[in-house]
Amino acid sequence: MKNMNMKHLIKSLTALVLISVLITPALAYNINYDEQNGWYTDQVNISFDNSSFNNSSWKTAFLTSANTWAAQSSNLNFYTTTAQNISGVNVYYGPVSANSVATEKTFIFNATVNPHYFGYIGRSNVVFNSSCNFTTNQSQANSTCSPSLRLYDVQTIATHELGHSVGLSHSNIATAVMRGTPLPTIFRTLQSDDKNGVKFIYNSWQPPSGSKSVTDYKKGDGLDINVAGSPIGYNEKELIEYSDLIIKGKVIGQTSPKWNTKDGSEPETEELLGPYSIIYYDVVVEVDKTYKGELPKDVDNRIYIRNIGGTIGNITVTSDENKFEKGQEVFLHLKKNSDTITSNYGPQGYYVIGGDYNLDTNVINLGNDVISKMETAT
Numbered sequence: 446m447k448n449m450n451m452k453h454l455i456k457s458l459t460a461l462v463l464i465s466v467l468i469t470p471a472l473a474y475n476i477n478y479d480e481q482n483g484w485y486t487d488q489v490n491i492s493f494d495n496s497s498f499n500n501s502s503w504k505t506a507f508l509t510s511a512n513t514w515a516a517q518s519s520n521l522n523f524y525t526t527t528a529q530n531i532s533g534v535n536v537y538y539g540p541v542s543a544n545s546v547a548t549e550k551t552f553i554f555n556a557t558v559n560p561h562y563f564g565y566i567g568r569s570n571v572v573f574n575s576s577c578n579f580t581t582n583q584s585q586a587n588s589t590c591s592p593s594l595r596l597y598d599v600q601t602i603a604t605h606e607l608g609h610s611v612g613l614s615h616s617n618i619a620t621a622v623m624r625g626t627p628l629p630t631i632f633r634t635l636q637s638d639d640k641n642g643v644k645f646i647y648n649s650w651q652p653p654s655g656s657k658s659v660t661d662y663k664k665g666d667g668l669d670i671n672v673a674g675s676p677i678g679y680n681e682k683e684l685i686e687y688s689d690l691i692i693k694g695k696v697i698g699q700t701s702p703k704w705n706t707k708d709g710s711e712p713e714t715e716e717l718l719g720p721y722s723i724i725y726y727d728v729v730v731e732v733d734k735t736y737k738g739e740l741p742k743d744v745d746n747r748i749y750i751r752n753i754g755g756t757i758g759n760i761t762v763t764s765d766e767n768k769f770e771k772g773q774e775v776f777l778h779l780k781k782n783s784d785t786i787t788s789n790y791g792p793q794g795y796y797v798i799g800g801d802y803n804l805d806t807n808v809i810n811l812g813n814d815v816i817s818k819m820e821t822a823t
């Protein structure tokens with residue numbers, strides 16, 4: 446414990462120095478948790494899911510991305526293994542919730558598992574969205590044409606997701622690989638902000654004592670699970686075309702968090718550590734006006750925006766999704782939630798694909814200019 450506190454102190458001091466150096470701009474990379482110590486081992490295995498992520502050129506692209514991160518610190522090294530469901534990085538091609546090209550889930554030991562491991566990353570699951578199209582050919586990649594024709598560059602998306610895997614969350618620097626806004630079509634090279642972030646976590650890294658892995662997790666133990674992704678970007682015309690609902694309204698509350706299991710209870714351990722178990726809640730919006738689409742029937746003029754996150758028992762899930770506040774007025778482009786992860790539960794859920802809001806700061810503002818355009822059009 447003493448060692449950990451000292452390390453925390455050093456990190457805090459380093460952060461203070463960085464903050465004072467970077468007065469303009471004051472914001473930079475972010476780490477997932479203040480207490481985060483990086484991976485629990487300096488030899489992180491990567492496992493490609495046999496049944497879904499089995500394209501050899503995609504695997505090569507993924508490993509190339511991993512090595513750009515590993516090159517930043519001798520305390521971070523990636524290896525491959527054919528073992529499945531490991532205490533390392535597990536890579537899948539499958540359903541993804543909400544509006545992301547790919548998502549990443551970081552499993553972090555919290556104090557109720559074992560204080561020796563507090564703040565260390567024990568597992569990471571990366572899922573490439575099987576509703577999106579991918580390529581490893583730079584000249585064919587295209588993320589600016591219409592959504593159904595887009596071909597995302599595997600290495601670009603992998604580089605961003607692996608940034609989450611090593612412990613970074615979205616950066617406030619708009620030119621960073623770890624930006625929270627949609628990525629350029631080809632963006633395979635780490636920027637100085639990304640490099641600073643990974644070096645901050647790993648250059649002072651020390652291993653925890655012992656060799657516990659997250660697969661030793663037992664029901665009732667504590668875990669922090671951080672979920673983040675690469676958002677799909679739409680232009681103004683596409684936003685209207687791809688929205689199932691466009692509404693103006695007011696946030697009136699939110700439902701309590703639930704696991705996405707039939708009865709809402711904690712999934713079995715194997716499921717829990719897998720890519721598709723999640724805690725979610727609904728933000729409830731009372732609708733003033735509908736600009737496109739029809740509200741679901743029998744919902745009293747309300748819509749339910751499905752968000753990832755919440756605490757149940759000793760498990761806390763956090764995500765980088767939009768934060769809403771009670772009483773907030775919102776103008777939102779919404780898509781019906783039809784992914785297989787949270788769509789089978791509760792009332793019809795929606796997720797936000799746009800609006801006049803800022804993904805970087807998660808602040809949603811009433812989009813007066815967009816609204817006036819919609820008012821003119823209707």
Ligand SMILES: [Zn+2]
Pocket residue numbers: 605609615625673674675676
């Ligand atoms: Zn992300």
